[in-house]
Amino acid sequence: MSPSLVIEDLLKDFGPVPALDGRMVRVLHGISLKAEPGNVTTLLGANGAGKSTTLACAQGLVPANGGTVRLLGEDPYGASPALRSRVGVMLQDGGLPPSMRPIPLLRHVASFFQRPGDIDGLIERLGINEFATTSIRRLSGGQKQRVALAAALAGNPEVVFLDEPSAGLDPQSRQVVFDLINELRDAGLCIVLTTHLMEDAQRLSDYVYIINDGHNIAQGTVAELTAHAATETPVQAVTFNAATSLVLPALPEHLHLAESTPGHYRLDGVRTAADLAALTGWWSREDILPHALTMQPRTLEDVFLEIAEKGNHAN
Amino acid sequence: MPISTQSAPVASNAHGTLKRIMLQGRYETLAMLGNGEQLIVAAVLPLLALIGLVFTGLLDDVAESPIDAAAPGVLALCVISTAFTGQGIATGFDRRYGVLRFLSTTPLGRAGLIYGKVVAVLTVLVLQVIVIGGISLLMGWRPAVAGIPAGIALLVLGAAAFTALGLLVAGTVRPEATLAITNLAWVLLAAVGGILFPSNRAPDYLQPFVDLLPSAALGDSLRSALISGSTSVSGILILLAWTIIAGFAATRWFKWN
Numbered sequence: 369m370s371p372s373l374v375i376e377d378l379l380k381d382f383g384p385v386p387a388l389d390g391r392m393v394r395v396l397h398g399i400s401l402k403a404e405p406g407n408v409t410t411l412l413g414a415n416g417a418g419k420s421t422t423l424a425c426a427q428g429l430v431p432a433n434g435g436t437v438r439l440l441g442e443d444p445y446g447a448s449p450a451l452r453s454r455v456g457v458m459l460q461d462g463g464l465p466p467s468m469r470p471i472p473l474l475r476h477v478a479s480f481f482q483r484p485g486d487i488d489g490l491i492e493r494l495g496i497n498e499f500a501t502t503s504i505r506r507l508s509g510g511q512k513q514r515v516a517l518a519a520a521l522a523g524n525p526e527v528v529f530l531d532e533p534s535a536g537l538d539p540q541s542r543q544v545v546f547d548l549i550n551e552l553r554d555a556g557l558c559i560v561l562t563t564h565l566m567e568d569a570q571r572l573s574d575y576v577y578i579i580n581d582g583h584n585i586a587q588g589t590v591a592e593l594t595a596h597a598a599t600e601t602p603v604q605a606v607t608f609n610a611a612t613s614l615v616l617p618a619l620p621e622h623l624h625l626a627e628s629t630p631g632h633y634r635l636d637g638v639r640t641a642a643d644l645a646a647l648t649g650w651w652s653r654e655d656i657l658p659h660a661l662t663m664q665p666r667t668l669e670d671v672f673l674e675i676a677e678k679g680n681h682a683n
Numbered sequence: 684m685p686i687s688t689q690s691a692p693v694a695s696n697a698h699g700t701l702k703r704i705m706l707q708g709r710y711e712t713l714a715m716l717g718n719g720e721q722l723i724v725a726a727v728l729p730l731l732a733l734i735g736l737v738f739t740g741l742l743d744d745v746a747e748s749p750i751d752a753a754a755p756g757v758l759a760l761c762v763i764s765t766a767f768t769g770q771g772i773a774t775g776f777d778r779r780y781g782v783l784r785f786l787s788t789t790p791l792g793r794a795g796l797i798y799g800k801v802v803a804v805l806t807v808l809v810l811q812v813i814v815i816g817g818i819s820l821l822m823g824w825r826p827a828v829a830g831i832p833a834g835i836a837l838l839v840l841g842a843a844a845f846t847a848l849g850l851l852v853a854g855t856v857r858p859e860a861t862l863a864i865t866n867l868a869w870v871l872l873a874a875v876g877g878i879l880f881p882s883n884r885a886p887d888y889l890q891p892f893v894d895l896l897p898s899a900a901l902g903d904s905l906r907s908a909l910i911s912g913s914t915s916v917s918g919i920l921i922l923l924a925w926t927i928i929a930g931f932a933a934t935r936w937f938k939w940n
Binding site: 427428429430448449450452453454455457459461462463464465466467468476477479480481482483519523524 | 695696697698700703706710714717718776777780781782784785786787788789790791792795939940
């Protein structure tokens with residue numbers, strides 16, 4: 369299926385910045401990505417990595433300074449109402465008028481569309497009835513998030529942008545929101561979301577772009593991203609509990625053993641069986657019988673931290 | 684990577700432009716009318732000004748009766764209350780809270796947002812004219828019938844100029860500053876800017892400056908239209924110039940984010 373969103377070599381500058389003698393600052397250095405219908409495409413990165421700016425360009429809120437952005441075949445900046453009618457947006461700061469109550473706001477947003485979404489269904493599903501009489505100003509962060517998600521879906525969109533959709537949600541609402549996102553994906557929507565939480569990216573994404581400092585630094589399915597690195601380093605760390613303040617042995621240079629908290633040890637850098645033998649050899653010599661031994665598989669977080677680290681060195 | 688994009692166009696899911704603008708206009712009107720502070724500025728303070736001016740005799744030399752002299756200026760004050768102060772403050776805070784960003788991603792868009800505000804300003808202004816005008820008529824106001832068309836045109840033009848100025852302030856400074864600027868301007872323009880009192884009452888050294896203000900153009904022209912039925916071309920030109928300049932500046936410098 370052809371992608372709903374295609375971004376190629378996107379450049380974005382901010383400024384002029386008075387603190388830098390009025391110079392412009394480049395915040396996106398050539399981001400490229402694609403997002404397909406029926407997929408959750410995730411932009412993963414630390415705060416300030418450029419995820420929201422990338423989304424702002426994709427949503428047409430700000431113009432690109434270079435490269436191309438095509439949303440449903442059009443340039444989203446200055447796009448027609450027809451294009452905007454097919455796209456739903458949930459902003460990171462919500463963008464909801466504080467003095468309004470949630471349901472009249474949702475009905476107002478839905479009124480712009482010929483074929484709006486099922487507002488009553490969304491209200492029910494996202495538990496908005498629980499705080500229907502409260503003005504948005506007085507809602508908790510998680511409640512506002514749920515209203516903003518409903519507002520993004522009010523027009524029955526084909527493409528949905530969700531900027532940090534799980535921020536501020538309690539575990540229960542998080543599950544509700546994740547189930548809804550999965551359902552929308554299964555219904556064929558193109559979902560583009562950002563998160564700085566690896567766990568969310570791992571649970572939701574079909575395809576992940578890791579963004580660091582305005583650069584694409586890695587991309588792939590969650591399985592690809594973790595597997596690719598796994599051929600190099602299948603195990604992220606070996607941890608074990610033993611007596612406190614053991615005298616640590618000399619180990620090969622690529623291994624790092626430390627007592628992270630009293631009685632709790634962590635070995636990083638294990639790549640081969642011989643590395644593990646170096647550890648068990650020390651136990652055998654010193655007659656140490658550790659308990660609670662674990663070998664931690666690599667997660668997306670490890671991959672991310674490693675790649676980000678490499679990226680920082682490269683810069 | 685090979686690139687192909689979905690080919691547009693697909694049927695729009697948006698209602699027509701006019702319908703979207705009217706929906707937003709209704710929404711903004713209800714928001715204005717539901718806001719207590721805005722109602723004080725839009726209705727209560729102009730009414731107090733009307734009563735104050737009629738019973739203090741401050742405008743005795745302007746027209747045959749105190750109410751004939753006071754009512755046009757109070758209608759001009761209503762324009763500033765709604766188009767400039769009320770609308771400016773609301774827009775400033777909507778900008779702060781990202782409401783403008785969010786609504787501009789919907790089919791409404793940026794232009795629809797602005798036109799929706801204009802619809803709301805004009806709707807509230809009509810209500811103000813009905814209330815203030817009605818009370819003035821009960822108090823014995825007899826506007827010059829020949830000047831009524833010009834009066835309506837001046838109110839609309841004044842609303843355009845002050846809406847553009849309100850958007851310019853709201854779109855360029857912090858909302859707290861917008862609040863301060865538009866409230867202070869409301870007081871100053873009402874008192875010495877030619878709104879409630881003829882601009883020739885201003886101190887001599889301020890006179891040339893005051894005459895060029897949109898407030899003086901609006902207040903003085905409304906008085907001459909509704910007291911003597913005459914149309915002030917210079918007043919209309921000054922208001923037009925302010926509308927164009929402020930409209931251009933707001934378009935150029937308004938920060939949506």
